[in-house]
Amino acid sequence: MAVIPNKHPMPAQDPVVRAKNFNEVALGYDEETVVAEASRCLQCKKAPCRQGCPVEVDIPAFIKLASERDFAGAIKKLKEKNALPAVCGRVCPQENQCEKYCTVGKKNEPVGIGRIERFCADWELANGVLPQQVAEPTSKKVAIVGSGPSGLTCAADLAKLGHKVTIFEALHVAGGVLMYGIPEFRLPKAVVQAEVQNLKNLGVDIQVNAVVGKFATVDQLMEEGGFDAAFIGTGAGLPYFMNIPGENACGVYSANEFLTRTNLMKAYKFPDADTPIRVGKKVAVLGGGNVAMDAARTALRLGAEESWIVYRRSKTELPARHEEAEHAEEEGVKFAFLTSPTRIIYDDNYWVTGMECLRYELGEPDASGRRSPVPIEGSEFVIDVDTVVVAIGQGPNPLVPRTTKGLECNKKGNIIANLETGATSKPGVYAGGDVVTGAATVILAMGAGRTAAKSIHAYLSGK
Amino acid sequence: MYKILKKEVLAPTISLFDIEAPMVARSARAGQFVILRTIDEGERIPLTIADFDREKGTITCVFQEVGKTTKELAKFDVGDSLKDFVGPLGEPSHIENFGRVVVVGGGVGVAPIHPIARALKEAGNEVIGIIGARTGELLFWEDKLRSACTELRVTTDDGSYVRQGFVTDVLKEVIEEKGDIALCVAIGPLPMMRAVCNLTKEYNLKTIVSLNSIMVDGTGMCGCCRVTVGGQTKFACVDGPEFDGHQVDFAEMARRSVIYKEQEQIAMEHHQCTCGCGGGK
Ligand SMILES: Cc1cc2nc3c(=O)[nH]c(=O)nc-3n(C[C@H](O)[C@H](O)[C@H](O)COP(=O)(O)OP(=O)(O)OC[C@H]3O[C@@H](n4cnc5c(N)ncnc54)[C@H](O)[C@@H]3O)c2cc1C
Ligand SMILES: Cc1cc2nc3c(=O)[nH]c(=O)nc-3n(C[C@H](O)[C@H](O)[C@H](O)COP(=O)(O)OP(=O)(O)OC[C@H]3O[C@@H](n4cnc5c(N)ncnc54)[C@H](O)[C@@H]3O)c2cc1C
Ligand code: SF4
Ligand code: FES
Numbered sequence: 001m002a003v004i005p006n007k008h009p010m011p012a013q014d015p016v017v018r019a020k021n022f023n024e025v026a027l028g029y030d031e032e033t034v035v036a037e038a039s040r041c042l043q044c045k046k047a048p049c050r051q052g053c054p055v056e057v058d059i060p061a062f063i064k065l066a067s068e069r070d071f072a073g074a075i076k077k078l079k080e081k082n083a084l085p086a087v088c089g090r091v092c093p094q095e096n097q098c099e100k101y102c103t104v105g106k107k108n109e110p111v112g113i114g115r116i117e118r119f120c121a122d123w124e125l126a127n128g129v130l131p132q133q134v135a136e137p138t139s140k141k142v143a144i145v146g147s148g149p150s151g152l153t154c155a156a157d158l159a160k161l162g163h164k165v166t167i168f169e170a171l172h173v174a175g176g177v178l179m180y181g182i183p184e185f186r187l188p189k190a191v192v193q194a195e196v197q198n199l200k201n202l203g204v205d206i207q208v209n210a211v212v213g214k215f216a217t218v219d220q221l222m223e224e225g226g227f228d229a230a231f232i233g234t235g236a237g238l239p240y241f242m243n244i245p246g247e248n249a250c251g252v253y254s255a256n257e258f259l260t261r262t263n264l265m266k267a268y269k270f271p272d273a274d275t276p277i278r279v280g281k282k283v284a285v286l287g288g289g290n291v292a293m294d295a296a297r298t299a300l301r302l303g304a305e306e307s308w309i310v311y312r313r314s315k316t317e318l319p320a321r322h323e324e325a326e327h328a329e330e331e332g333v334k335f336a337f338l339t340s341p342t343r344i345i346y347d348d349n350y351w352v353t354g355m356e357c358l359r360y361e362l363g364e365p366d367a368s369g370r371r372s373p374v375p376i377e378g379s380e381f382v383i384d385v386d387t388v389v390v391a392i393g394q395g396p397n398p399l400v401p402r403t404t405k406g407l408e409c410n411k412k413g414n415i416i417a418n419l420e421t422g423a424t425s426k427p428g429v430y431a432g433g434d435v436v437t438g439a440a441t442v443i444l445a446m447g448a449g450r451t452a453a454k455s456i457h458a459y460l461s462g463k
Numbered sequence: 464m465y466k467i468l469k470k471e472v473l474a475p476t477i478s479l480f481d482i483e484a485p486m487v488a489r490s491a492r493a494g495q496f497v498i499l500r501t502i503d504e505g506e507r508i509p510l511t512i513a514d515f516d517r518e519k520g521t522i523t524c525v526f527q528e529v530g531k532t533t534k535e536l537a538k539f540d541v542g543d544s545l546k547d548f549v550g551p552l553g554e555p556s557h558i559e560n561f562g563r564v565v566v567v568g569g570g571v572g573v574a575p576i577h578p579i580a581r582a583l584k585e586a587g588n589e590v591i592g593i594i595g596a597r598t599g600e601l602l603f604w605e606d607k608l609r610s611a612c613t614e615l616r617v618t619t620d621d622g623s624y625v626r627q628g629f630v631t632d633v634l635k636e637v638i639e640e641k642g643d644i645a646l647c648v649a650i651g652p653l654p655m656m657r658a659v660c661n662l663t664k665e666y667n668l669k670t671i672v673s674l675n676s677i678m679v680d681g682t683g684m685c686g687c688c689r690v691t692v693g694g695q696t697k698f699a700c701v702d703g704p705e706f707d708g709h710q711v712d713f714a715e716m717a718r719r720s721v722i723y724k725e726q727e728q729i730a731m732e733h734h735q736c737t738c739g740c741g742g743g744k
């Protein structure tokens with residue numbers, strides 16, 4: 001059989017239409033397409049794709065089952081390793097992971113592993129989640145702090161092992177970045193909540209509106225709350241700013257605020273939902289990652305006439321998933337590469353009216369191997385914008401580290417944890433996800449939650 | 464959860480609620496605040512903890528109806544439950560025996576000043592209280608403040624009750640009269656706190672204010688609440704809400720607090736009074 005050189009295209013909403021709505025952009029394969037795509041897989045013995053998967057999903061096995069239309073079998077295979085396939089199938093940077101190593105990808109486009117994964121997960125959501133087995137109760141209690149992908153995964157694994165698990169989440173809904181950060185048009189909130197409901201069915205108690213370090217410290221939970229162990233998955237929620245003049249002017253948002261107002265608080269439904277947002281006519285988003293793409297695409301959907309990504313390196317260095325940058329471009333997001341702001345200009349009422357920028361050129365490669373941007377002297381120019389969204393990264397929220405006795409952190413404030421076990425400097429306390437690694441990916445956070453669950457189980461079994 | 468156990472209308476447009484929230488009450492301290500939502504898709508609004516009862520597991524909030532959410536909140540009754548209620552947020556007031564202190568509460572700020580005055584007095588301070596309102600009928604908690612303070616002075620802007628004058632007028636008199644005062648704590652509308660700071664600067668009297676910047680999460684995640692204090696950007700929800708008033712950039716704060724003025728108007732009009740609260744008029 002001749003090889004089909006390209007991935008089956010992902011059906012998507014028309015760019016012109018979708019740039020004005022918050023519905024999901026990528027519509028998902030239908031059954032015929034998924035079977036055809038799964039049939040592109042060569043079932044390699046060595047399966048190089050697996051080495052690119054941070055949680056080592058048995059990729060050829062699940063793809064084979066999908067090609068045979070055994071979707072129940074395929075999802076079971078996926079879930080052996082990946083607790084949140086409906087999420088990962090949508091947001092994993094597959095081009096840097098499994099698909100990067102795929103044999104078919106050497107000469108042609110790799111197998112669309114993520115798209116097949118998504119189909120199988122959606123099939124399960126539509127056809128009813130398969131019952132999961134829960135072990136006999138152990139009478140051990142575990143506290144999970146934070147309900148992002150790391151916390152959700154850790155909770156699910158421990159609950160299945162029979163432990164009594166309580167998740168404490170600061171916000172009013174569970175899901176972490178999946179709820180407040182990643183937009184509806186990329187990851188429908190109903191998909192995330194279906195996963196959360198799954199956890200509840202496993203008997204996990206989810207306490208929202210519970211800020212650990214405020215209503216109780218980790219120490220208090222363990223000493224007075226009767227918890228035998230704790231997992232900290234509080235993420236990287238602290239927004240960084242540029243520290244340039246004018247950054248507190250009205251119309252300057254952190255990406256976290258811009259996206260939280262829109263996703264978590266549903267400002268796109270204002271005034272039917274109560275929380276407002278102000279998007280202006282011309283928006284500049286600073287940064288080049290997924291967060292920046294999400295903010296720029298959100299700005300268009302909120303009615304901005306122009307939405308710019310302002311990034312100090314060039315297109316090839318964009319850290320965002322390729323698909324997101326591509327989608328952004330199709331929708332009309334504009335890119336100013338090799339550009340970075342020096343100050344924000346505002347009027348008498350403190351409202352943003354413009355941004356002064358410098359042009360950059362690429363110099364020698366830096367520690368990360370990427371060519372570092374060097375400012376071109378005297379290249380200042382001003383762009384007219386009325387909204388600026390700062391998306392240059394996030395650090396760990398200091399609340400839990402600051403209030404937990406004996407929990408060691410590094411200089412940046414990340415909790416120090418053994419990556420093989422999740423163990424921290426404090427006995428019985430484990431950590432994983434962005435709070436340990438710095439802002440990373442959903443799948444890495446999930447993997448860390450799973451690793452910690454194994455260690456916690458071993459720790460509790462020996463207690 | 465978050466059931467309203469007591470409701471009291473303290474003055475026209477000012478109400479008090481006791482809310483069942485044992486997790487918050489167990490660790491609440493003076494100076495901290497909560498964030499609540501009345502309904503799904505409602506806004507998260509911050510309110511200061513005006514009192515707490517650890518045994519009963521309740522938090523007392525006092526609020527003024529100023530817009531959509533606070534008007535809607537005023538329609539809640541005993542037995543109703545709030546959608547969400549989270550806290551205690553922010554850093555508690557720094558309490559120690561300073562000696563002689565003045566606490567100033569303006570308008571609805573009289574409520575949050577109360578637990579601070581009480582804690583300061585319990586710590587051994589001589590606490591001089593000054594409370595004021597635009598007019599007599601908006602003044603509340605005079606009795607509570609009288610017992611929380613060593614001495615209480617009352618004023619109204621229009622002179623309809625006790626005397627005429629701003630709290631700053633009374634504060635000036637107190638400073639002139641008493642001389643050595645170690646600390647001033649002022650809570651109220653932004654212009655009032657600003658005026659107090661301008662006055663106490665002249666006397667080099669250290670002044671703590673509680674900033675009510677616009678907030679979303681209240682946990683340091685969004686940066687919406689940022690304020691400039693001593694030339695540095697701080698997040699009011701986690702670094703504050705209390706700051707050294709002489710260091711606060713009040714002009715910036717004032718301009719940031721009206722960012723959503725237009726939208727707030729739209730929200731009120733859209734509301735069209737389905738609940739009979741007077742919205743939309
Ligand atoms: C806008 C955006 C887009 C992204 N896009 C992608 C993508 O396309 N693909 C991808 O792989 N990754 C993406 N990421 C990164 C990915 O979302 C994160 O790496 C991942 O969510 C980290 O998971 P986590 O479990 O460590 O923490 P988080 O998801 O950050 O969750 C932490 C949770 O802990 C809660 N919390 C914090 N402090 C406390 C406390 N004291 N008490 C109780 N709860 C607390 C927080 O409220 C939050 O809910 C994106 C991130 C953002 C912000
Ligand atoms: C730490 C803190 C403590 C507070 N304590 C009290 C209190 O004890 N009693 C009291 O009556 N009020 C208090 N406030 C103010 C109260 O939160 C606002 O009055 C309320 O959010 C207004 O909402 P609204 O929808 O009714 O009015 P809107 O029409 O939305 O707004 C009216 C005004 O309230 C302010 N405001 C709007 N949204 C927010 C928001 N999300 N966060 C903060 N301010 C906002 C704006 O400056 C606006 O001009 C406090 C605010 C903060 C930050
Ligand atoms: S490398 Fe590609 S072709 Fe080979 S098993 Fe993995 S997905 Fe299939
Ligand atoms: S309210 Fe979001 S950081 Fe303070």
